[in-house]
Amino acid sequence: xxxxxxxxxxxxxxxxxxxxxxxxxxxxxxxxxxxxxxxxxxxxxxxxxxxxxxxxxxxxxxxxxxxxxxxxxxxxxxxxxxxxxxxxxxxxxxxxxxxxxxxxxxxxxxxxxxxxxxxxxxxxxxxxxxxxxxxxxxxxxxxxxxxxxxxxxxxxxxxxxxxxxxxxxxxxxxxxxxxxxxxxxxxxxxxxxxxxxxxxxxxxxxxxxxxxxxxxxxxxxxxxxxxxxxxxxxxxxxxxxxxxxxxxxxxxxxxxxxxxxxxxxxxxxxxxxxxxxxxxxxxxxxxxxxxxxxxxxxxxxxxxxxxxxxxxxxxxxxxxxxxxxxxxxxxxxxxxxxxxxxxxxxxxxxxxxxxxxxxxxxxxxxxxx
Numbered sequence: 001x002x003x004x005x006x007x008x009x010x011x012x013x014x015x016x017x018x019x020x021x022x023x024x025x026x027x028x029x030x031x032x033x034x035x036x037x038x039x040x041x042x043x044x045x046x047x048x049x050x051x052x053x054x055x056x057x058x059x060x061x062x063x064x065x066x067x068x069x070x071x072x073x074x075x076x077x078x079x080x081x082x083x084x085x086x087x088x089x090x091x092x093x094x095x096x097x098x099x100x101x102x103x104x105x106x107x108x109x110x111x112x113x114x115x116x117x118x119x120x121x122x123x124x125x126x127x128x129x130x131x132x133x134x135x136x137x138x139x140x141x142x143x144x145x146x147x148x149x150x151x152x153x154x155x156x157x158x159x160x161x162x163x164x165x166x167x168x169x170x171x172x173x174x175x176x177x178x179x180x181x182x183x184x185x186x187x188x189x190x191x192x193x194x195x196x197x198x199x200x201x202x203x204x205x206x207x208x209x210x211x212x213x214x215x216x217x218x219x220x221x222x223x224x225x226x227x228x229x230x231x232x233x234x235x236x237x238x239x240x241x242x243x244x245x246x247x248x249x250x251x252x253x254x255x256x257x258x259x260x261x262x263x264x265x266x267x268x269x270x271x272x273x274x275x276x277x278x279x280x281x282x283x284x285x286x287x288x289x290x291x292x293x294x295x296x297x298x299x300x301x302x303x304x305x306x307x308x309x310x311x312x313x314x315x316x317x318x319x320x321x322x323x324x325x326x327x328x329x330x331x332x333x334x335x336x337x338x339x340x341x342x343x344x345x346x347x348x349x350x351x352x353x354x355x356x357x358x359x360x361x362x363x364x365x366x367x368x369x
Contacts, residue, residue, distance in 0.1 A: 008055030135173025164206025
């Protein structure tokens with residue numbers, strides 16, 4: 001069993017790291033945060049094999065309060081020396097450690113204190129100079145513009161953009177946690193004490209706001225972003241994590257007529273769209289063909305007879321689909337087709353098309369099977 005101390009365990013990185021450590025059978029975790037006592041810290045230090053030093057002050061009331069970053073680090077070092085302990089120490093520093101400001105200088109001083117401790121005791125010290133981070137559980141209106149923008153945009157609140165061309169370097173929290181956990185498996189550090197998180201993503205402040213605005217529009221357009229792009233995928237997950245708990249669900253438009261109903265569930269400019277229809281008993285839909293558009297049919301409730309005919313042939317053929325054996329049926333171009341409900345109750349069918357329906361160019365031509 002490895003005894004692991006996390007300072008700043010209630011923070012953004014701390015919560016995500018704790019979740020990751022929870023998957024490890026061999027981890028016994030001590031949690032230190034602002035509500036913990038000095039006595040508790042001393043006990044944890046006396047038993048820790050690994051320390052994730054994540055606690056930090058970055059939004060104090062007074063600039064001199066930044067000194068707390070150094071003081072806590074020195075308190076940790078003092079406790080370790082008193083107990084003759086030299087655990088593996090992973091320190092969450094910042095890219096601002098080289099900046100000429102109170103925050104940067106305090107983090108740099110904390111780095112130097114840990115490096116000195118490592119030199120004196122042969123303890124392994126890993127220093128991660130983290131860029132701006134984003135992901136679930138990050139506190140808005142604190143030190144993350146991504147969290148603030150996600151929170152406000154999802155709630156129809158205003159955002160402030162001081163300079164839309166300002167470049168941000170961002171790392172995703174899951175990549176950070178993966179890298180921090182990887183240190184546990186390393187018996188010794190490589191050359192130097194400094195480590196980086198990869199990959200990172202570059203975006204302007206204006207570009208970030210625009211992407212998040214597009215995410216908000218999904219509820220009216222059903223058009224998903226391009227999730228094959230890793231940054232977009234991670235940013236969309238982050239945006240959804242900031243939704244108000246009362247706002248997870250949203251309605252979409254349903255079209256009803258004598259045949260049944262239809263709604264378009266999900267659309268993608270690169271992957272087409274998913275839509276669902278209900279069809280009443282005995283009704284037949286379709287009797288049309290496409291030149292380029294292709295579809296897939298899947299009956300998820302009831303039983304259907306799907307009829308096909310090549311548009312230049314007289315002979316037709318059929319497939320029977322039902323919920324007794326879930327089957328995907330391809331609809332190739334050049335074949336007129338129709339689907340009939342042959343069950344006793346409403347038929348429910350899930351459809352996929354390789355393009356979003358465009359009423360001005362439907363690529364749908366009537367032709368009786």
